[in-house]
Amino acid sequence: MTAKRKLIPLLPSTANSQRPTVLLSPMEEVNDPAFRMICKKAGAALTCTPLYSPLSPVPIILEDKPILQIFGPKELLQASSLELLADFMNRYDSKVSGWDFNLGCPATNAKQRSFGAYLTDVKAVEEIIKFMRSKTKKHLSMKIRKSPLSDDFLKIAEKYCDAISIHPRTREQGYSGEPDIKWAKAFKKKTKIPVIYSGNVDEINYKEFLKTFDYVMIGRKAIGHPEIFYHIVNSQTSTVNRQRPVGLGFKDYLILAEKYNVPWRIIKFQAMQFTKGDRGSRRKREKLIRVKDIEELKEIFFK
Numbered sequence: 001m002t003a004k005r006k007l008i009p010l011l012p013s014t015a016n017s018q019r020p021t022v023l024l025s026p027m028e029e030v031n032d033p034a035f036r037m038i039c040k041k042a043g044a045a046l047t048c049t050p051l052y053s054p055l056s057p058v059p060i061i062l063e064d065k066p067i068l069q070i071f072g073p074k075e076l077l078q079a080s081s082l083e084l085l086a087d088f089m090n091r092y093d094s095k096v097s098g099w100d101f102n103l104g105c106p107a108t109n110a111k112q113r114s115f116g117a118y119l120t121d122v123k124a125v126e127e128i129i130k131f132m133r134s135k136t137k138k139h140l141s142m143k144i145r146k147s148p149l150s151d152d153f154l155k156i157a158e159k160y161c162d163a164i165s166i167h168p169r170t171r172e173q174g175y176s177g178e179p180d181i182k183w184a185k186a187f188k189k190k191t192k193i194p195v196i197y198s199g200n201v202d203e204i205n206y207k208e209f210l211k212t213f214d215y216v217m218i219g220r221k222a223i224g225h226p227e228i229f230y231h232i233v234n235s236q237t238s239t240v241n242r243q244r245p246v247g248l249g250f251k252d253y254l255i256l257a258e259k260y261n262v263p264w265r266i267i268k269f270q271a272m273q274f275t276k277g278d279r280g281s282r283r284k285r286e287k288l289i290r291v292k293d294i295e296e297l298k299e300i301f302f303k
């Protein structure tokens with residue numbers, strides 16, 4: 001099935017690349033445009049947006065040329081929604097490196113609205129992916145979890161996509177418990193399309209994962225620590241005496257966050273994350289808990 005179709009490469013695979021192909025995972029409430037820019041600057045081969053509804057009119061900032069991830073329930077296939085999806089893809093296609101469809105979100109609202117890991121109508125998924133394929137010549141992928149439907153989703157990906165991302169935890173596991181790496185390796189063996197692995201990747205084990213998978217993604221380990229990509233690109237895997245390189249700190253983030261109008265709630269979250277584990281950070285973090293706006297935040301970081 002895959003042999004004839006020409007796949008659109010996301011990046012050169014690690015085997016053909018000078019640099020490790022380590023991506024920033026999609027993360028809702030974390031991957032704001034400023035954070036993504038800092039990760040890209042640090043050396044992330046590519047960034048991913050959090051999941052977006054193509055039915056929302058809210059403009060999306062894509063200066064980092066990310067993979068734009070969308071989600072939807074099967075009602076996305078209604079004519080009026082497809083029109084909006086087509087419009088959305090048309091609007092952003094030139095600004096992205098590729099597209100991804102989320103089939104992994106385990107959140108309560110995903111359950112309530114039957115999207116993400118709760119979109120289990122395989123036929124509907126195929127129709128959505130087929131439609132997305134017809135709207136872009138760029139890289140297209142699906143992000144799935146370990147589930148009884150993963151082989152069905154793989155068949156769809158082989159028909160229409162250029163890669164498939166896998167997170168080997170079930171939706172019931174959410175983000176905790178052991179990722180089933182044995183399952184992930186067996187999944188990789190089933191297909192010729194590139195497999196992007198996500199789950200507990202860090203600056204030490206990424207090399208091992210890249211021996212099996214075409215690309216890997218880092219999620220939680222990058223929260224507050226975009227420099228993880230810098231350390232990977234520069235092969236600095238020792239955690240001893242490691243400094244955050246210039247240009248990748250919270251001040252740099254804040255300048256971009258203001259430029260992109262990142263919501264205050266997210267900026268404050270990032271401030272707490274960036275300072276976690278810093279030497280002498282306890283007092284700073286105690287102050288951070290009380291700050292009410294960006295001006296007060298600047299007082300702490302810029303004075």
Ligand SMILES: Cc1cc2nc3c(=O)[nH]c(=O)nc-3n(C[C@H](O)[C@H](O)[C@H](O)COP(=O)(O)O)c2cc1C
Nearest residue numbers: 025026027028050051167198199200201218219220
């Ligand atoms: C806070 C948070 C938000 C997430 N949001 C998304 C999302 O919007 N789309 C998605 O496909 N995965 C999302 N994920 C899953 C991650 O992309 C990733 O697959 C998962 O966290 C496992 O990788 P890690 O161990 O490197 O964090 C999210 C994970 C976290 C922790």
